[in-house]
Amino acid sequence: MAKPGPDQAFRQTGWPGLRARLFHLYFVLRRPMTLGARGLIHHRASNSVFLIRHTYVPGWQLPGGGVEVGETLTEALERELVEEGNIELTAPPLLKSMHFNRQASSRDHVAFYLIENFSQAAPKQPDHEIAEAGFFPLDRLPLGTTPATLRRVAEVFQGEPPSPYW
Template sequence: MTSPQDPFRQTGWAGLRARLFHLYFVLRRPMTLGVRGLIHDTATNSVFLIRHTYVPGWQLPGGGVEVGETMDEALARELAEEGNIALIAPPALKSMHFNRRSSRRDHVGFYLIEQFAQTVPKLPDHEIAEAGFFPLDRLPEATTPATLRRIAEVFQGEPISSYW
């Protein structure tokens, strides 16, 4: 008994040509995808912010989605790395944003997290200079504009921007 050939599998010159076109488009038009999490401690009405060693300002934890990783997996990894924070329930995807300040092809998934655990505070390391929870009415002066916009969208009902 012969099995039918996969109609999407191309061999020979056509397959090589398809792979080369795919490589061309990946190199010519690469997209990047990141995630950021707004960790909200409902008991203290505070949010978790970080300050990196390599860029100015206080911001939401997060980072890039790696190849083969879901956005939820990337968020969980970044929260653990940047804040010693573990998700104890699925995060809520609030919005997607085009991050034109980073590049012409960068997008960020923005999540709200209200069910989490942090067993020990995050100590400074090579990437994170400082990290901690801040009351919503006493955010650090150097909080980035994008972070302030996301907080205003969630807690003050501001319209959600398409841009990070």
């Protein structure tokens, strides 16, 4: 029997998995091609990155979410950063890469941005969507950081070539 890959630990099962699939189905029906934007927020002074942990999916990950009808990628990113981290951009984000998110569906893509110019009004407090959020030193990312997040960190800070897959 083959050993499960690192992404398998973050596959949703049971009610959370069904809920996530139903949520995604809603968006597939509403907009057949799905598009998202995520940002790697780098605090240069502390050499740390901002990560979130959702209430409905496992693992620590980069903030971001889906692009709504009529929104640009950066507008969606700006909205998600405020919602998920109380973070506002103070300069345009840098588009680093685009990724096919085959874990979500056969029609989902994610724009990945690097953000080093931002302000945070106050630390993000837990709510119905975000269980935890905070800045973590690059050399001490939290246990349970998702493989996709680790890949993006390696691409930005360790010179790994960008993967076409999220």
